[in-house]
Structures are given as structure tokens and as C-alpha cells.
Amino acid sequence: MALQGPIPIGFEQVFPHGCYVVGEVEQVKDFEASTAGKFVPARDKSTGELVWQVAVMDADPSVKAAQKTVSVKILAPVQPVPPASMAGLPFTPVEFDGMTVTPYVHQATGRLAYSIRAREMRAPRAVGKPSVSAKDAA
Template sequence: MALQGPIPVAHEHVFPHGCYVTGEVSQVMDFEASTPDRQVPARDKTTGLPVWQVPVMDGDPSVKVAAKSLAVKIIAVDEPVVPPVPPALEALGLSMVPVVFEGLAVVPWINGSGDRVRLAYSYRASGLRGVVPSAGAAGAGKGKMPFNGE
């Protein structure tokens, strides 16, 4: 099989309407190695680097509510830092931070068992960066990110 492991994808292909951090970065714990008394941080099986996760919201208006929120895992030596909320969003009382994921990859996996099996996806990245609001953010049309990725 030609495709094995994480499949590299462009951020704008996964999140064409933008992606917004909705919470704090947390370190992923190794479920199998941890005990109730001792939590063991997870490490990436390929690189050995720590695994972090950040909750995000997909900006695509056509995505069902149940699928809008997800976590993206970030494989990095140091805890990723979420940029501050842009002033334009903060002025509206929003605490979401538009970001672009670097080194984004999709990892397909089987969710469920028996007759209730379905293909699911998880996302991982090597980092994230803030997005600068573009001049046309207020008038962004369908299929356009309200913030540029530059």
C-alpha cells in the first residue's frame, strides 16, 4: 500500500473556511503507561517527541454542529503557544484565535466495533501560527478564509 501512516495535507484543504483555537494547549497522556497515581506524558511513536493537543473549531458553515469541534495533536519538543486573540475578535467579545497548522497530516483510523464500524480521522501537526486579519475579512465570501494565512 502506498499510503501508510499520517497523510500530509495542506491546512487550507482541511480548513478552507479557517480554523479557530477555542481552548488551551494540553499535554496528551499515555493511556496505557499511566496509572491512577502516576500520569505518563505521551510520546510520538515515530519521533519520540511529546504530544500536545489543542481544541479547535472548524469555520466551515456546512459542517454539522457535532463535527465542528475537534482536537488537533501537535508533535513538538516544547508546548505550543497559542497567539493572542486578534483585537477585532476581542472587540466582539470572542475568545477564538484563528490559526494555521504547520506540517498538518490526517491519520485515518477505525472507530467502533462489530456492526457499528466507521472510518474516522484524527489530525496532527508540527506546529501552529497565528493568522493576520486580511483587509477583506468582513466581506469574505463562500469558500474564502476570513483571515489570510500569511
């Protein structure tokens, strides 16, 4: 089968209405290597990079309240910094680049679930403004 491991996916496919940061960026714990007195950070199995996570709220109005907040894991050598907050908004809008999704069966419920990962977290791009290349600007 051609699909093995994380499946590449675009931000717009995961969050078509956008999403907002609603938690702190935290380092993910390697539960197998950590002990009661020793925190061992998780590393991505294929890249070896540190794994961080941030809670985000899906802006899709049709999503049920219990499913609005999801965790996005970010692979990065240092702690990612969320975009600056915007005046007048209670939450900070955010977008992710280099996203993948890994389906798995949730142990407690037996239902299909998804692990969402990204390579970068950034402020949303302006909507409706076409990008101008150096060639076009000349």
C-alpha cells in the same frame, strides 16, 4: 502500497474556511503507561516527540454543529503557545503547518474518523498580501 502511516495534507484542505482555538493546549496522556497516581505523557511513535492537543472550531458554515469542534494533536518538545487573540473576535484564529491525517475506524460508532496532527501552530498569514522576497524588495 506507497501510503503507510500518517498522510501529509495541507491546512487549506482540512480547514478551507479556517479554524479557531476554542480550548487550552494540553499534554496528551499515554494511557498504556500511565497509572492512577502517575501521569505519563504520550510520545509520537515515529519521532519520540511529546504530543499535545488543542480543540479548534472549524469555520466552515456547512459543517454540522456536532462536528464543528475537533482536536488537533501537535508534536513538539515543549508546550505550544496559541497565537495572540485578536481584538473584536470571540475566538483566536489559528493555522497549522506540517499537517498529517491518519484515518481510523472509531470503536464506538464503527465509522471512519481521522486523527489530525501538526508540527506547528501559528497565527494565520494575511490573506491577499503577496510575500515579498529580498530579491524583489531590492
